[in-house]
Amino acid sequence: MSEPVVTDDGYDVVIVGAGIAGATAAKVIADHGGKRILILEAGRSTGMSSDKYRSHVTAYHEALAKVPNSPYADNPNAPQPSVLSIRQLLPGPAAGRAPAAVLDTGGYFVQTGPLPFSSDYTRALGGTTLHWLGTCLRMLPNDFSLRSAYGHGVDWPIGYGDLRGFYERAEREIIGVAGDVADQRYPGIDGTYFGGYEYPMERIPPSYLDQVLARRLDGQTITVQDHDYEVWLDSVPAGRNSTPRDGYQVVGAVGNPEQGQRCEGNSSCVPICPVQAKYSALKTLYDLQRRHPVTAAPTGQRSSVRIVSQAVASRVLLDEHGRVSGIAYQAYDDEGSPRYEDRVARGKVYVLAANAIENATLLLASGAANSSGMVGRNLMDHPLILTWGLLEEKVWSYRGPEVTSVIPAFRDGAFRERHSGFRIEVSNWGWSFGPDGLYSTLATMVDGPERLFGQRLRTRLGEVVPRQFRLALEMEQIPEESNYVTIDTGYRDRLGNFRPVIRYDLPDYVRAGMAAAKEASDQIFARLGVPPLRLDPAGGPVDDPDLFPFPRDYTRYERADPGYLTYRDTGYSAGGAGHAAGTHRMGGSPRTSVVDSRQRSWDHDNLYLVGCGNMPTVGTSNPTLTMTALAIWAGENIVEDLRRRS
């Protein structure tokens, strides 16, 4: 192979990955002025103008399976995982065979089991914020000290108090969060958690379903594993435009700022907000292009930010002193062809912001930052189970943002000594999660035993669908070295880069959390007047779920489900939340962690890592907000490093 061309030299900072972590670090650094910044994105540009963005909305409308990556075309030069590729890896007990791991190479991930890693991400400009839901819960104080508080996982080298100011900046300067502090009544917090703070925008109104549930549940006590818990609903802070407070400047759609200034209720946050009322990293990237255009000699307040897509980082180059000397990348012209040109980008400081899994494979491929042996290890997600049913009254589902309220009772408490904490999300999208709930309901009515048509079909659908509701119970997964992403020379993508090879399982601590969560859900259903389906053919009348009797709990976990697992002889179908984390964690020691508390590599003093990979534990909050706060912190530290060097 010929020598790579050094086409990009003299940058202050080279960033790999144009998602929210990379865009955030770039913005923090650029806003200090006088910096030259290069951002490399492996995927294609996606809609930095309003009309191009709309093309992805149309792609979503045209997609048969409306999964999270459906609006964003597959790109063989920067392949991405798809939830449609998730397969069961161990034959179920019913198969009557001894469990033997089955290698699944059918998707982008090479899955070695025993459980499939069930989450995806997006490789395109804007990254996974293109299809994130927008939930912006902060972590709780005890989440940062899980080991010392409850004897599980590890402690962070920093605490909630260190991050609080960065949370505020993430909520105001980067994402734009709508929420009411008065609604955030989490266990384990006191008045100092928010201080006198208020979110920049008023809360997204809780759904009609939330209100119905709150009337029945707020202040009720449920008993889980012989312990009593009071339950209530909190409206959830979200990266979604609402009514601004105190002169906050709402950020509308990229290239069309008059659009998307407030959520319109398109009910498709995942996978795409048609009006861009929901934050995506495209907004931050567009802002950077506008305020810090590419110039040869940035001065004063102005920096120069160059964003290059179709540039796949393939190696982190190291010099003889153990410092990073460049990022080798492959520039391709056309994703329909495997042709590319080798290039190298050089700068003073380097930032990897390519997602927890891609950062890990890139570091492993480069033999970089891994003196601890922790790169790729401690892979985490928020494993979730769903419960669903029909309520007695109509709650008019399939309208509004997917989640406007959560039940926070199990986010923290002494029970975390025994089993994982979990968050309970109330879904406004009926039975939809991946496979469309309304579609399968219709299919049952039309093709099932009743073969409904005409006015009867119309009427029945109007009776059943508005009564559908669903909970998602999302566990805190604890870090384990045995859950990892690695690389193997036998598995490469079209450009020759390593595909992630994943080993994944869930420990009893998390499975016990699932059992507790299901018990909590059963009690919540009971308080809502929703009894279980009667399915036992041995005794009494039997419900036919295909006839949709209500109110009933329709939750069933099938042995054939991809994430099916058991705990104490009870089966659960686990899914992923799209929250890959932990693969290059921060810590207090270079022997057990990859980055220090400043987010800098222990091994290379001009290499920073950002993204959920830095998180030692994940708590029960969606990780994007915390990742963003950490990326701001990283950006400030990079500015300090640059100042010290010059």
Add this chain to the structure above:
Amino acid sequence: MAIDARPAPLPAVPPDVTAEPADAVDAFLRLSAALTGFDRMELLGTGMVPRYYDELTRIIGAREVGTLLAAAGRVEPGHPASGEDLDRAFREQILDDNRFGPVARRIVTMWYIGSWAQLPREWRNTYGATSPDVDHVVSAAAYREGLAWVAAGAHPMGAKQQGFGAWARPSRLRPGTGAATSTVTGVEVDR
């Protein structure tokens, strides 16, 4: 032998090429109203009638469509007034028929969610498989015009949004005018 390359002269009076297809589309509209429970005006309002007729013809062919529409036409005349009888006749002669039933159900699904689902294997083996008969979304517009969302008091995800905060209030069902194919006429407006 010389080849006469001149085009054939146009007939003095063009044949009425529009008459039959228009009748067929109208028959398809009547069938669609019976199958969906949405009346002619509601269906016409989606703008999808000609597109779905074409799509159906593309997938199962003009002969099969013609046979189906003819069969559906034979159901109606004897039962102009009685919804329940007509409903039963439709079920017996169309929905429960081996040839027409599977196609009729696919038409329902197409109207309700804008997607075509491949016909059952038995049907394709008996009446002939075609290459367009695969699972697909008819078009982005077809998705957006799905009747299932209307029937549920909702809106297609990612389109026809109801406005800021609408989700905080109960929705309602658009009162159907009661297509004459069912005794179920009083559609619940609200709870």
